[in-house]
Amino acid sequence: xxxxxxxxxxxxxxxxxxxxxxxxxxxxxxxxxxxxxxxxxxxxxxxxxxxxxxxxxxxxxxxxxxxxxxxxxxxxxxxxxxxxxxxxxxxxxxxxxxxxxxxxxxxxxxxxxxxxxxxxxxxxxxxxxxxxxxxxxxxxxxxxxxxxxxxxxxxxxxxxxxxxxxxxxxxxxxxxxxxxxxxxxxxxxxxxxxxxxxxxxxxxxxxxxxxxxxxxxxxxxxxxxxxxxxxxxxxxxxxxxxxxxxxxxxxxxxxxxxxxxxxxxxxxxxxxxxxxxxxxxxxxxxxxxxxxxxxxxxxxxxxxxxxxxxxxxxxxxxxxxxxxxxxxxxxxxxxxxxxxxxxxxxxxxxxxxxxxxxxxxxxxxxxxxxxxxxxxxxxxxxxxxxxxxxxxxxxxxxxxxxxxxxxxxxxxxxxxxxxxxxxxxxxxxxxxxxxxxxxxxxxxxxxxxxxxxxxxxxxxxxxxxxxxxxxxxxxx
Amino acid sequence: xxxxxxxxxxxxxxxxxxxxxxxxxxxxxxxxxxxxxxxxxxxxxxxxxxxxxxxxxxxxxxxxxxxxxxxxxxxxxxxxxxxxxxxxxxxxxxxxxxxxxxxxxxxxxxxxxxxxxxxxxxxxxxxxxxxxxxxxxxxxxxxxxxxxxxxxxxxxxxxxxxxxxxxxxxxxxxxxxxxxxxxxxxxxxxxxxxxxxxxxxxxxxxxxxxxxxxxxxxxxxxxxxxxxxxxxxxxxxxxxxxxxxxxxxxxxxxxxxxxxxxxxxxxxxxxxxxxxxxxxxxxxxxxxxxxxxxxxxxxxxxxxxxxxxxxxxxxxxxxxxxxxxxxxxxxxxxxxxxxxxxxxxxxxxxxxxxxxxxxxxxxxxxxxxxxxxxxxxxxxxxxxxxxxxxxxxxxxxxxxxxxxxxxxxxxxxxxxxxxxxxxxxxxxxxxxxxxxxxxxxxxxxxxxxxxxxxxxxx
Numbered sequence: 001x002x003x004x005x006x007x008x009x010x011x012x013x014x015x016x017x018x019x020x021x022x023x024x025x026x027x028x029x030x031x032x033x034x035x036x037x038x039x040x041x042x043x044x045x046x047x048x049x050x051x052x053x054x055x056x057x058x059x060x061x062x063x064x065x066x067x068x069x070x071x072x073x074x075x076x077x078x079x080x081x082x083x084x085x086x087x088x089x090x091x092x093x094x095x096x097x098x099x100x101x102x103x104x105x106x107x108x109x110x111x112x113x114x115x116x117x118x119x120x121x122x123x124x125x126x127x128x129x130x131x132x133x134x135x136x137x138x139x140x141x142x143x144x145x146x147x148x149x150x151x152x153x154x155x156x157x158x159x160x161x162x163x164x165x166x167x168x169x170x171x172x173x174x175x176x177x178x179x180x181x182x183x184x185x186x187x188x189x190x191x192x193x194x195x196x197x198x199x200x201x202x203x204x205x206x207x208x209x210x211x212x213x214x215x216x217x218x219x220x221x222x223x224x225x226x227x228x229x230x231x232x233x234x235x236x237x238x239x240x241x242x243x244x245x246x247x248x249x250x251x252x253x254x255x256x257x258x259x260x261x262x263x264x265x266x267x268x269x270x271x272x273x274x275x276x277x278x279x280x281x282x283x284x285x286x287x288x289x290x291x292x293x294x295x296x297x298x299x300x301x302x303x304x305x306x307x308x309x310x311x312x313x314x315x316x317x318x319x320x321x322x323x324x325x326x327x328x329x330x331x332x333x334x335x336x337x338x339x340x341x342x343x344x345x346x347x348x349x350x351x352x353x354x355x356x357x358x359x360x361x362x363x364x365x366x367x368x369x370x371x372x373x374x375x376x377x378x379x380x381x382x383x384x385x386x387x388x389x390x391x392x393x394x395x396x397x398x399x400x401x402x403x404x405x406x407x408x409x410x411x412x413x414x415x416x417x418x419x420x421x422x423x424x425x426x427x428x429x430x431x432x433x434x435x436x437x438x439x440x441x442x443x444x445x446x447x448x449x450x451x452x453x454x455x456x457x458x459x460x461x462x463x464x465x466x467x468x469x470x471x472x473x474x475x476x
Numbered sequence: 477x478x479x480x481x482x483x484x485x486x487x488x489x490x491x492x493x494x495x496x497x498x499x500x501x502x503x504x505x506x507x508x509x510x511x512x513x514x515x516x517x518x519x520x521x522x523x524x525x526x527x528x529x530x531x532x533x534x535x536x537x538x539x540x541x542x543x544x545x546x547x548x549x550x551x552x553x554x555x556x557x558x559x560x561x562x563x564x565x566x567x568x569x570x571x572x573x574x575x576x577x578x579x580x581x582x583x584x585x586x587x588x589x590x591x592x593x594x595x596x597x598x599x600x601x602x603x604x605x606x607x608x609x610x611x612x613x614x615x616x617x618x619x620x621x622x623x624x625x626x627x628x629x630x631x632x633x634x635x636x637x638x639x640x641x642x643x644x645x646x647x648x649x650x651x652x653x654x655x656x657x658x659x660x661x662x663x664x665x666x667x668x669x670x671x672x673x674x675x676x677x678x679x680x681x682x683x684x685x686x687x688x689x690x691x692x693x694x695x696x697x698x699x700x701x702x703x704x705x706x707x708x709x710x711x712x713x714x715x716x717x718x719x720x721x722x723x724x725x726x727x728x729x730x731x732x733x734x735x736x737x738x739x740x741x742x743x744x745x746x747x748x749x750x751x752x753x754x755x756x757x758x759x760x761x762x763x764x765x766x767x768x769x770x771x772x773x774x775x776x777x778x779x780x781x782x783x784x785x786x787x788x789x790x791x792x793x794x795x796x797x798x799x800x801x802x803x804x805x806x807x808x809x810x811x812x813x814x815x816x817x818x819x820x821x822x823x824x825x826x827x828x829x830x831x832x833x834x835x836x837x838x839x840x841x842x843x844x845x846x847x848x849x850x851x852x853x854x855x856x857x858x859x860x861x862x863x864x865x866x867x868x869x870x871x872x873x874x875x876x877x878x879x880x881x882x883x884x885x886x887x888x889x890x891x892x893x894x895x896x897x898x899x900x901x902x903x904x905x906x907x908x909x910x911x912x913x914x915x916x917x918x919x920x921x922x923x924x925x926x927x928x929x930x931x932x933x934x
Contacts, residue, residue: 016723017720018720018831018834018835018847021720022827022847025851025854025855026824028854029823029827029854029857029858032858032861032865032867033817033820033821035865035867036813036816036817036820037813037817039774039777039778039865040777040813043778044774044777044778045778047774047775047777047778048775048779050775052760052763053778053779055775055790055794058791062479130480133480
C-alpha cells in the first residue's frame with residue numbers, strides 16, 4: 001500500500017471494512033472454483049451418462065461403437081462396419097440378453113444406454129488415432145467387459161422357458177450381476193422392424209426389464225422382513241411357539257395358510273420353513289404397522305435402490321392401516337410391491353453379513369488393443385442389518401431348504417438357503433411363484449432371485465429354476 | 477488432418493491461457509514494479525497467440541473467410557485501444573486494459589463459434605463503446621464535482637426504470653427493455669454513484685433512510701419486471717456500500733434479514749422463482765420442463781471434462797440462450813474445466829484490481845464508487861457462473877465482457893473506464909503527495925515525518 005508511515009495504522013483501520021467485503025467475495029470465487037472441480041471429479045459422470053445427454057451421439061461420427069463382452073469372453077454386441085461406411089449393431093445372442101444388454105436404435109436401453117458414453121469413447125493409441133485420421137477412418141470405441149456369464153444366462157433363460165417373469169443371479173460379496181433375464185423378450189437385432197409392434201403390445205410390455213423394474217407383490221418372501229422385525233424386537237427366535245390350525249381370525253378378518261394346510265405345533269424356524277401364514281399374520285399384529293414400516297424402510301422399501309434407475313419398492317402400512325391390512329402385509333400380500341432386483345439385494349445383504357454391495361454389470365473398460373482403460377471395483381452400497389441379524393435370517397433360510405418349502409435344493413452336492421413365495425395377484429387366488437436364495441451356506445457365492453408370473457406355489461415353479469442355476473454354477 | 481490440429485491446439489490454447497493467468501497473478505499478488513512492463517508485454521504476446529490460434533482453428537473447421545476478416549478487425553480494435561491508451565493515459569492500469577482485451581477476445585471467439593451474426597454485432601458494439609472507454613477516464617479526472625450530483629443519479633435511475641416500466645408494459649416478456657437497452661444495465665452506474673454520493677461523508681440516519689428508500693424503489697421496479705438476478709446484484713451492492721460507509725455490521729444483518737424474507741416471499745409469489753428452485757434441487761427429474769436448461773449446461777460442462785472437446789467440437793448450441801447466460805458452459809465444454817478455472821481466476825483478479833484501487837485511493841467518494849462497482853462485477857460473475865455449474869439456482873444474468881449482449885457490454889466497458897479513471901486519479905493523488913513530501917523535505921523539519929514508500933500495487 002502506498003501509505004504515509006505516520007498514518008499507516010489509521011489507514012489500515014480505515015480500510016478494514018473494504019478488506020472484509022473483498023475477502024468475502026474472494027471466498028465466493030474460491031468456492032466457485034472448488035465446486036467446479038468437485039463437479040468434474042465427482043458429479044459429472046451422472047450427467048455425462050444420462051440417457052438425456054445427446055452430446056455423446058455426436059461422437060459416433062468419429063468413433064465406432066465399442067463391443068460389449070461377457071465375462072467368459074463372448075461378444076454380446078458389436079458393430080459391423082459395411083463397405084459403404086454405414087454400420088450395423090449385431091447382437092449374436094439375439095433374445096438371450098435382450099433387456100440387460102439392451103438396444104441402441106429406436107432409443108437406447110440396458111447397457112447400451114447406461115454405458116453409451118464409454119462405448120463411444122476411444123482410447124486407441126495416439127499413433128493409431130493419427131493413422132486413422134489420415135486414412136479417414138473412425139477410431140474403435142472402447143469395449144465393455146461385463147460381469148455377465150453366458151452359461152448362467154442361458155440356464156436362466158431356458159429354465160424360465162415360455163413363462164413370463166424374471167431371473168437374477170449375482171455375487172453377494174461383490175455385487176456383480178452374472179445373469180439377468182426378463183420375459184417376454186424381443187430380438188434387439190430387429191428393433192426397426194418390430195418397433196411398432198413392441199410399443200403397442202401393452203399386455204406383454206416386452207420392452208420392460210421385469211428384473212429391475214417389474215413390480216410384484218412379494219408374497220411369502222416378505223416374511224424375511226417380518227422375521228427381521230421380530231428379531232429386532234425380541235433379540236432371538238428361541239422361545240417362540242405357535243399352534244397352526246390352518247386358519248386364524250382376528251375380529252372379523254381371517255387369514256388361511258396356503259391351500260388350507262394345517263401346520264400344527266411350530267417354533268419360529270418351522271413357521272418360517274413351512275411359510276405359515278397364520279403364524280406370521282399374528283406376529284404382524286403384535287409388531288404393529290410402524291415397526292414393520294421402519295424395518296422395511298431399513299431394507300430400502302420406499303427408498304432409492306443403489307442404482308437410481310431400478311424401480312423403488314412400495315410399502316404402505318401406516319397409522320391408518322386396519323388389522324386386516326397389517327395381517328396381509330406381514331405375509332407379503334396387501335399393497336406392498338417389490339422388484340425381483342430388490343429382493344435379490346436383500347438376499348445379498350443376508351448372505352454378506354448385512355453389507356449390501358452396489359450391483360454392477362461392468363467389470364472393466366478396455367481399449368481396442370485390449371489394454372485396460374478403467375477397472376471397476378466392488379463398492380459398498382450400505383449396511384442393511386447387523387451381522388448378527390444377517391446370521392439369524394440365514395438360519396431361517398437354511399431351515400427352508402433343510403425341512404421346508406425348498407427341500408428339493410438339498411442333497412445336490414452344495415448347500416443352499418432361501419425362501420419361497422406365492423404371491424396372490426387376483427381374486428381367483430392365482431399366484432406368482434417366487435424364490436430368493438443363495439448357495440453355499442458357509443461361503444455364499446451366488447444369490448438368485450426368481451419370479452414366474454402365474455407360476456403358482458414357489459416350490460413348484462421357481463425353486464426348480466433356482467436349482468438349474470445353482471447346478472449350472474457348480475457343474476456347468 | 478483438421479481433427480488432429482484441433483486436438484493438439486486445444487492443449488496449446490490451454491497452456492497460453494494458464495501462462496496468461498500466471499502473469500496476471502504475478503502482477504496482482506507480487507507488486508514489484510520492475511517486472512511490470514515485462515509481464516504486460518508477455519500478456520499481450522500470449523493473448524495474441526491464443527486469439528490467432530483459436531481463430532485459425534475456427535477457420536479450418538468452417539472454411540469461412542469472414543472469420544479471417546473478423547479476426548483482423550478484432551486485432552485492429554485491440555491494437556488501436558492499446559496504442560490510444562498508452563498515448564492518452566500513460567498512467568492508466570495496463571493490467572486492467574490487457575484483461576479487458578483478453579475477456580473481450582474470449583467472448584468474440586466463443587460468439588464466432590456459436591453464431592457469426594451475433595459475433596459481428598458484438599464486435600461493432602465493442603468498437604463503438606471503445607470510444608466511451610477512451611473518453612471517460614479523462615472526464616473522471618476533470619469532473620471533480622461528481623460527488624455533488626446525488627439527486628441527478630438517483631432521479632435518473634428511477635426515471636429510466638419508470639420509463640421502461642411505463643413504455644414497455646404492452647409487451648409481455650420476462651425482461652422489459654426499451655429500444656433494446658436493458659434497464660438494469662442502464663442504471664448500473666447511476667445506482668452506485670447515487671449510493672456513494674449520499675453515503676461517502678458520515679451519513680445521518682435520515683440520509684441513510686432516504687438513500688435506502690430510493691434504492692429500494694429501483695430494486696422493486698426490477699423485481700416487478702421479473703429481472704430478479706439484477707435486483708439481487710443491486711441489493712447486495714447497496715448492502716456492502718452501506719456497511720462500508722457506516723462501518724456497522726448491524727446493517728448487514730438487517731439486510732440479510734430483509735433479503736431472507738424477500739426471497740421467501742418471492743418463492744411463494746413468483747412461479748418462475750419456484751421453477752428455478754425446483755430445477756436447482758432435482759434437475760433430472762424435471763428435465764422435460766424447467767430443468768432442461770440447467771441439465772443441458774451440466775451435460776456440456778461434464779462432457780467437456782478437464783481439457784474440453786476442442787473449439788468447434790462440442791455442441792454448446794443445444795443449451796438455450798447459450799450466448800447470453802450460459803457462455804461459461806460453452807467455454808467449459810469446448811475449452812475444458814482447467815481453462816474455465818483460469819477464467820474464474822481472471823475474473824477474481826479483475827475484482828481484486830478494482831478492490832486495490834478502492835483501498836489505495838484517498839478520496840472517500842471514489843473509494844466507495846470503486847468498491848460498489850467492484851461488488852456489482854463480482855456478484856454478477858458469481859450469479860452467472862454459479863448458476864451455470866448449479867452451485868446456486870439460475871438467475872439469468874450475463875458474464876460481463878464475454879456474454880453476448882450490447883447493453884451489458886457497453887455498461888461493463890463504461891464501468892471499467894470509470895475504474896481506469898479512478899486509477900489515474902489515484903496516480904495523480906500520489907504525485908500530489910510526492911510533491912508535498914519533497915516540499916516538506918526541502919523545509920527539512922528536524923522532527924518532521926519520514927515518508928516511507930513501500931512497493932506499489934497495480
